Amino acid sequence: MMILILPFMQMKSGHHQVADALEAHIYQQNPHVSVEKIDIFHYTLPRLERIVSKCYLTWIQQYPNSYSRFYKKNFNANDYQVRLFQPFEYMMQQALEKIILEKQPEAIICTHSFPSHAASRLKQAGKTQVPIINAYTDFFTSGVWAKDGVDLHLAPSTHVAKHLMEQFHVAEEKIVISGIPIHPEIRPVTKRKVKHPLHILIAGGNSGLGNIKSLVNQCCGLRNTQFSVLCGNNRKLLQELQNLSLPNVTPLSYIESREQMNALYDQVDAIISKPGGVTVAEALSKKIPTFIESELPGQEQINMDYLVPAQLVFQTTDCDHSLLEVYSILNNETEMKKFERAIQMYEQDFDLHLAELIHKILGNLPHAKQPYHCEPFNRLALLS
Secondary structure (H helix, E strand, O other): OEEEEEOOOOOOOHHHHHHHHHHHHHHHHOOOOEEEEOOHHHHHOHHHHHHHHHHHHHHHHHOHHHHHHHHHHHOOOOOOOOHHHHHHHHHHHHHHHHHHHHHOOOEEEEOOHHHHHHHHHHHHOOOOOOOEEEEOOOOOOOOOOOOOOOOEEEEOOHHHHHHHHHHHOOOHHHEEEOOOOOOOOOOOOOOOOOOOOOEEEEEOOOOOOOOHHHHHHHHOOOOOOEEEEEOOOOHHHHHHHHHHOOOOEEEEOOOOOHHHHHHHHHHOOEEEEOOOHHHHHHHHHOOOOEEEOOOOOOHHHHHHHHHOOOOOOEEOOOHHHHHHHHHHHHOOHHHHHHHHHHHHHHHHOOOOOHHHHHHHHHHHOOOOOOOOOOOOOOHHHHHO
16 A cells, blocks of 8 residues: 655645654554655755745745735635746646656645645546545645545644635535644643743744744743753754853754654643644643744734634733743633633544544555545544
């Protein structure tokens, strides 16, 4: 059996983390399954992919408002039509068709909207019958993600499931609420208590972005609290923090090992982070209060539209005194009870835990040499 997983671009983003998580879960369920992750953009146009990645990072850092407007207008619209990308989309579709013919997968799992779009186009054109699964990596979906020709949607929440049904008319039997897929080495806990002295994790994502320097300056006045600062791949930031040699601040580079990340999660009492889908999903599984001090334009801003009203994260309001806000909330029993109840409500809506869902998906896949003539997945069958 062969499973093809399609993230997008080479940056270590949530799309790749979800792809890695799904691969690990598949191998846990069946070590004999062949899994291959392919970025069809890099596969098709490697030089352009590197240029686009650099331009994207520059755009969101230097012109965040401009990128936010562009994203909401083009990528978060219910109907996706961006003529600028059509030549590249066509080339990616051709590349994906070639990959499918070569690999003969039993299923395609898309962890980014562009590969989902390309796979759907091929299916609608009658060039493939391979089952397509959308694995969403944020707490929303948009018109770029394919709906037609997609056999199963792994929805992160009831909110997204309802949006898929009401806005995009996706049949309920094609949706399973699974949460955002997280790696099996990030081991969930049932309950957590804040310890003293506090240990707070400050995370700037894979690129070490956000107001990390401002937060570190605030750490100086809180000597009794330990801070671990994840700098991602931002080597300049890592060196600057190491040069400060603050006794209560431990700078860390990008942690690739999920086992090491799990150990770090188990040590901390709170996280100050950006609202990336995977980061928040991991924190929720560990029952760690997450404080959002800043967010990147585009996806993270839209995540906040769900996470804040759902009381799944706390949003700080004063950049110069963020840590005081964190302290105040962590010591507020009422706020902590609200947070615990919010997580309970969020998790009780899950149809299946991911490991069990992957087991049932693998059991329902048709053989590549035997094209199916009916729906390969059915919500009732998967939940039975």
